[in-house]
Amino acid sequence: MANPFEKRATEYLRDDTAFLSVVAPEPLHTFFEKHAKDGKLYDRLSMIVGTPGSGKTTISSLLQYKTVHTLLANPNLSEYKPLVNALKKCGIIEASGNSFIIKFLGCRIPMESEYRDFWELPYSRDVKMGLLKSFLQARAMLSWLRSIESAANLKLSSVEIRFREGAGAAENSLGGVDGESLFQRAREVERSIYEIGTALVPPSEKNLGDIATGSYHPFDAIEYFNLDSNDGSILIKPMVMLDDVHTLHPDQLSILINWLVRREMKIARWMLMRLDAQTPQSVLLDELETNTAVDQGSTVKPSREITSIWLQSPKDRTKRRSEFRVMAKSMADKYLRLMPVFARQGLTSFPDLLNTRVTPISGSKMDQLRNKVKSLAAKISISKKTYQEFQKDIESYFSSAQTIDDSEDVKLAMLHIMLHRYTKRVPQAGLFDQSEDQVASAQFKPIKVGAGLADGARIFLMHEYSRPYYYGIDAVCDGSSENAEQFLQLASQLVNAAETRIIRSHPASLPPSYQHKLLTDRATEMVDEWDFPKSREVKKLCKHIAKECLQKSLENNAPLNGGANAFGIPIEEFEKIPSQNPELAKVLKFGVAYNALSIKPSQSTKNKMWSLIELSGPVIISSGLTLARGGFLERTVKDLLSALEKE
Template sequence: MTNPFLRRATEYIRDDSAFLAIVSPEPLTTFVAKHKKRELLFDYPVRVIGTPGSGKTMMASLVEFRLIESILRDQSSENNRSLASVLARCGFTHDERPRVAGVRIPMESEYRDFWELPYEPAVKTKLVLALIQARTILELVRNLTSNRRRAINEIRFIPRDGAGAQLEQIGGADAESIVARARSVERAVYSIGASLLPPSLDNIPEEAREPYQPFEAIQEIEIEWSGTPCRLRPMTILDDVHTLHPDQFEALFRALARREIRFARWLMMRMDALSPSAVFRSAGADALPGLKVERDYLDIFMQTDSARSDERRQFRKMATDMADRYLRLVQPLRDRNYTRFKDLLGEEPPSLSAGQMNELRALIDREQKSLRISQDRQHKIRQIVDRYVKGAKSLDLGEDVRLMMFRVLLHRYVVRTTGQTSDLFADDPEPRQPLRVKSTIADAARLILNHKFNRAFHFGLDVLCDASNENAEVFLQLAGALVERMETKAIRNQDPALTPAQQQSALRDKSKEMLKEWRFPFARKVRALIDRFAQDCLEVSAEPNASLGAGANAVGIPETEMQDLLAGDSEIALVLKYAIAYQAIVAIRDYGQGGKNWCLLELSGPVCLAYGLTLNRGGFLERRVPDLVLAEEKV
């Protein structure tokens, strides 16, 4: 079987029970159940926005009615019980009964072709909207009658008050007539878009010309559930609407924002369909002129607004759960009874070879002499390191790390005493700021050891999760590279667990491959931009005194300058937009430090892996907007 980590298993598994066995409820919990306007998510049009692979299609598939019904009717598995609990928290079910009948309509097929037809925009929008509505009705009936649980004549479409005329144009009141009308509309509209020569307006089939608005006419659907009537809120989920022409999407979104519509409607889309200002989550960045967020529509960004440490913890939980589920599909590992992904990622602290240790000691001896620090002061610095090591929880504090921490403090001592003229402490002055050791100093030591001696730095499940930038597909790609090596070892009858060095090698190779495969707009300029950022961060991170602690992986632009940039129409704003939309960088707005507010442009996890940078957040280099332009122009 193909490595499921390298193919989106949730995309190619067609059997519902197999899909439910591996899908995780965490995205629904994080982005829907905890949404501040959750009670309105079925009343307003909702844009669900995320980067490629953030889980939009998985979420859309999970909340289709046939899957909700399968989950509610089969509570024998722990996974189904957890999914049922989350669906209830999101409002899709209540008291073990469904409340919403949702269907997913993929938009990546022929819908954009309609925008090329030789008609007025209003006509083209009407045709696409009719096709979407007809297919939604047909998919609803397929979902409601799946597995022969009920017949079509057991489904009742309930119109909204005052929808008499609209009821006639959707086929009447009974389900069979409504389905027949939907089929005729779908055939008529599809024939227009599929024709080699589109008909003139006068020759458009009558079924496509007549009014057809089931979204406005139908308010609820009634079925029987456990012997009693059950009313459901109908819902359409338009997946991948970013594939539409921008003007086409604007017209469709305005049509779906009409308040008369009773269907719940979610639009799943990528960030690159938004403006640079919207991608950067700028205040007042509304979808379209005249439409206001939280008044006319709601947004679900597939990135949390919580504290970033909470964000990482939540994703670690989701990714660990997902990895364990996918691992069950890898036969060579399943046959050897490996059920926890974490168990295959060795986390024993790496160490330098004897030759490398001698080289490290020689380096420190040379620098001790050149820095001219007294033996007494060196002894005090060693005591500072020893006190930290005794109280630290980390196991990765071997002699090599302790020596490099000692080296960092030696250089910090020199920096903090340079220029002091006190005669009393001329030979051994006290530093202006006392020397202390924190975990960031230990991290800096490990990072420097990685670059000087290739000592493994990026390894372990937490590192894998953090390098994925809270993106499920990125996680699966990186994890898939590890699983490939595990499978190879297992087939050769070796222990499939990977050492830290093997993990880092696989992750770095895969990350470089991912960066080379970028094919989005401005990809070449994005590569040039991040290469300049990464090289600058590497230079600072390698400083012997570790001036930025664990190192840098971001640049900071003054917030006011970034606001001005986004308000204009420069190309660099578009370059940054696509860099964020395709996970080359992450933007953090209004980051306060040094009495100033910054917009941080943080290099993504795969970029940090490829260049050997820290994944710790907060270390950044101060830059200005002109620096961005200069870096981008070097392509």
């Protein structure tokens, strides 16, 4: 079987059952549960924004009526209990006795096909948008009715619509109220408009025909579908999910938003898009709610009338990283179970393929490191008592730390850093020139021994002695920058290698050194493959940031522990970038939109507020930087501009 890690499930899996077998419920809890509880997810326009591979299509595919129906009809429903619970928490289904009722008749309409072509038709703006709106509504109606007929196994004659209050006059324009009449009318409208949009020579505006230009507004009129089944009459609310709306012309998108945001519309409606469709200010300053693409003259107040959901958020980053680890592990385990070669070996857990017991550096390298530490201790004339206290502090840390990576090379590297930090605190004027006050001052500020220092030691060992650093499931997750597709791209290399080992009758578990090589090679390939707007400038900026961060990270005293992987710009400067440096703003926007960079709009450090421009996981791995967040270099907008100007 082909490696499923190399495919996107929503686009390549053969049916709903196969799709459900690999879907993780965590994104529903993370991004949608709160809005559902607040009652803001289905009663107004919801705009879901994320980078490529963030899960937009997966989520919209999952919430389709036919997919949810397949899930609830599965004989092994207990296996999908976490997914069912997530759908329940998000209000898509509700319990009814020993079974569940689907509350929303969801349909997904991918917008990357012919919809933008309507904007190129030789008609007035109102006519072009009228055709697009009618076409979308006809397709949604057909999708709703077909899913009822196929998934619920109901005849269209047993389906009726319920109008919202005051909209009963729309009955004639919709073709009636029963399913069969609605279906026929929708098919007529779709066919008529499709022939106009795909014609080699579009007809003149006066010859468009009554069906194409007539009144057809089911979104404005319908509130419920009434399904007459063996279990009685069921009311279900229609829901339309317009996926990839960023492919539309910006003016089309603005008009659609202003149309779908109207309060009298009772159907649930979602628009899913990439960050490309947002303004640089929205992306850089985390102001989606106040900068959503609406017409300048519109009276719409997005913060009140639009539920905005970022699938990558600069808020609660520690929590988001932890949640993504859980989701990625769940997804990887499900993908792994699809591969017979691992099933036959009883391997159903992805972390089991990744050996995390690092072999210490070779004996000769260990001797070099040991001699380096001893020589440094002698050079700075540190007292035997202080030296032993450093060693004791290191041992004390590892006695309580939750890590198995506690070999002698790590301890020696930590001691090496501590000695260099000691020299920064006690001026080295000679063995007999140090005053008691200087020594006391150094001892008054104890050198902290913790996870940060250990991370700095491992970074040092990676660059000085080629000790593996990127290994284990957490490294794969963190190197993905909370992006599912990037996780799959990194994990696929490890899965392929493990599969090859099994075929060659070797243990499947990959040594840390091999994981490190595979991840760094793949991360480098991913960066080299960038091909998006402003990718050349983004790559140049990333390389500049990475180079300076690496230089700082390799200083002997590891001043930032594991080091830096970001630039910090004073927040008052950063907020002016969209207005004062529009080209730089575009570079940063596309860097964020395509997973090359991430922005943390505000961070308080040294009693000063900063905006962080952080490198993505693949750039970090390919550059040999720490995966730990928080370390940054203090820079200015001028530094960013000079980096882009360099050849």
